[in-house]
Amino acid sequence: MVADNLPSPSEVANFIKTKTIFDSVKIFDCNPNVLRAFANSGISVTVTVPNGEIPSLANVRAARKWVNANIKPFYPQTKIKYISVGNEVVLLNIPEQVNNLLPAMRALNRALNKAGIHDVKV
Known part of the structure; x- marks a missing residue:
């Protein structure tokens, strides 16, 4: 069965804002449509770097x-x-990802600081 009748990101963001007590969400990617949908909502967002991108982000x-x-x-x-x-x-326990996890976290933290973004935590 294919789930092809999902609500749009903006409908989800609006639902969370108006119908729940949640004040934060975690997304398992960086989908631009989802990030835009939560703009000016007051809901905190945690974004996730996909595992496969960890080695390069070191x-x-x-x-x-x-x-x-x-x-x-x-x-x-x-x-x-x-x-x-x-x-x-x-x-x-994929060695290339495990071995690059901390270096990627440090590099992302440096990149955020360089971009002038100081209150996003890695």
Whole structure:
């Protein structure tokens, strides 16, 4: 069965804002439509770096590109509070991802600071 009748990101953001007590959400990617939908909602957003991108983001230049493409266009209108680097990286135990996890986190933190974004935590 295919779930093709899902609500739009803006409908979801509006529902969370008006019909729930949630004040934060976590998304497992950096979908621009979702990030735009939460703009000016007051809802904090945690975005997730996909596991496969971890090794490349250990490079500061790549981390800057990632921040410029995935955070800067939406911040501060979208209240991005955290960047989660990967999902269950240690549990999956893929050496290239595990070995680059901390360097990627450090590079992303440097990239955020370089972009003048100081209140998004990695």
